[in-house]
Amino acid sequence: MTVPLDTALSYQCFLSDRVRAAKPSEVRKVFRAAQRPGMISFANGAPYLGGLPFDRLAEDAQRILQSRAAEAFQYGASDGVPELRAHIVDIMRLEGIEADAADAVVTAGSQQALDIAARITINPGDVVFAEGPSYAGGMAVFTSYEAEIVHVPSDADGLIPAELERLSAEVRAAGKTAKGLYTIPNFQNPGGVNLSVERRGEVGRICRDQGLLIFEDNPYGLLGFEGQTLPAIQPQFPDITFYFGSFSKMFAPGLRLGWVLPPAAFRGELVKASETAQLNPSVFTQLLMSAYLDDPAWRDTLDTYRALYREKYQTLVETLSAVMPAGTAWNAPTGGFYLWITLPEGLDAEQLVYECIERGAVYVPGTAFYTDGQGRNKMRMSFCLPTLEQIRQGAAIIGEVFREALASR
Template sequence: MSDHGTQPSDTGPTTPDQQVSQGEARSGQAPQGHSASPVYSLDAHTQRYAQRTAGMTASEIRALFSVASRPEVVSLAGGMPNLAALPLDSLSEEVARLVSVDGQSALQYGSAQGVPQLREQICEIMALEGISAHPDDVMVTVGSQMAMDMVTRIFCDPGDVVLAEGPSFVGALGSFAAYQTDIVHVAMDDDGLRPDALRETIDNVTRQGKRIKFLYTIPNFHNPAGVTLAVERRAEVLDICAQHGILVLEDNPYGLLGFDGQTYPALRSQDPDNVVYLGSFSKIFASGLRVGWVLAPHAVREKLVLAAESATLCPPTLNQMIVSRYLSTHDWQGQVKVFQEQYRERRDAMLSALEQHMPAGCDWTHPDGGFYVWFTAPEGVDAKEMLPRAVTQRVAYASGTGFYSGEFGHRQMRLSFCYPTPERIHEGVRRLANTITDELDLVRTFGSAGRRPASGPQAPSPDTA
């Protein structure tokens, strides 16, 4: 992967003050000291909304779903796991038996913390990555997205800073923005989060007098960058955060999906007191059941349970018991190996097609696990502006701008290889290459479409906050 330098954008990440101003504008209220003409809206409730709703915006990725799901379009955009290899016949029998035998408990309210047996099984799963945990410190959640929301809810006040890799998971950015935090990106490279960039970013934020509440990181098979935090960097990242009193929020949905069966030591395994760990069954079993978990220091776990009780009362008992039965009655680790082989074949198909079809000036990561390749288009190509033209060529991708807070990622795109067949991946990449070639012809004829600097997994630079 090439080392693309990045300069600060003319339009940096939205500050909390800017977010409030945007909220006032949307609600028809003028900021203090200013007069404004009335703002008319078709929504009769506009003036009733809380200011924090200004941070609630539809993600670019979700907006793509309706287009990308059309059968004639090869979608390299979504992150849906491929479930074709699941043993659905035996699963259906287990679910029927569960309802028949244990239906009274499976269909009843449950504990806000989750089914005890499942929490014990989760501890066994985390042990595969070096984590020693007690079931009492595990809370089952409605997917790890809920856990992310709960952590942000209990730790962050409006204006607090959350550090996140650049680029970062779009769902996390949405949660952080909804609580009116100031998201500051930290630079990455082929070996994941850069410790030197982390130090510099912390210093810059501290000089501005802002509070950093936590670092959000996906250390393994990153979404969307596809890179993995080098083992030798992990202790250094933890030490830096501990020195500055910064909590670490470790999101690890892809950790067991290394293509060669490799696993990496979880950050939580090295610093149990300062790391909150998020896990999920969405990528290794069934995303539709929406079962995830959070492992936290005991006092933090107590706060999370209180937050969960007021939000959902309890996670669905039936779904938890289905997951628990699956873990008990099936060779789930053998099934994970099937997934590893399946995704490796698709990764190979994508990398091969990129090498074969892409024009000069393109660059991409080479993931050794997970779902995604992070792709950088040639100079002058704006991936977000090109997307409608790609769709007319019957291929879809996720524009890189959706994975940043602020105006970054215009030359980047996330290419997903998890769901399409290898043949469809090859055809999709061919169509995408043709689209990029046509775009380059337009650039040569009419001038550059890219008005903003490039930014890849190693960018933006730490001084863009």
């Protein structure tokens, strides 16, 4: 059949089935609606960058261009430059992971790493378990490869192991293939909770017994308000765990650098898939990131951010306590970027977000973090980027909208 390419709808026939079946991201819909000057955004999980040593970074960049320009602007190793992988190993050691620099694979952010891992492991129809709620971008990766997401209930100590075991049995009884668990064990996005140390072992044992892979996504592990870190799942279960790290939250997202530490048996296939996706990550940005990490002062900068995020979190909670309607509840994160809020019965966060946007403030409705329609009375507020004054002003706007909506019921 010949289809004229100049018709408004004709392009649809060229799209793959998986693209046509994909649902629009609620997060992206909110971001598009909120793109106007003066908007106070609690929607974007973007780090504050004001404390970075930009002068020193400029000097590092100049030195790289003067001494290693030909290398920096050339193709590089598909799994990353050796000096950055050595730093990555040192960073992972802070959470109990022992690995060789040759084991890690550098990618253009951990989002790409997750995509590559899903590409080599997920078949259409496979089931991937994920916390309920879970990171929208992670779920988008797995659903793009036509996986089914099954949410595992969580509480203040993270994912509930008994529920994972129960759901895994139900999935297998239904004749489906359960492939893996996607988890953010530290300062989870969007729930803000930590998977307890005891549960990390329980979850790993269940996955091993049930033949599940573990996709351990850890962009926030070094962002505890008091500098605390928890041991990763990977050291106990290295043969089934893909561990994902990122420089986007602990440093800056603009360099687009992350990594994956795959199970040894998967590394060759993962590197081949990475080559297909990008040939190699940017050599220049890797050298710049490595130069930044050469100076131990990066840890002092990280401490500065931890203290700042703690102050912003406390300011948000203090303001919400004064402005939100009675019956509103939220978690108490000890690090990370996010506050997860439950609204009083009858309030719909997805409906009310657009009224908040009209008045100048935006959050992300809870439905964005589930694939099964849950979360209408939930919302995520990210406190990392707004100033303290913006936090007070924006939270006051949101509280006013919710109080009015509750009074009008």
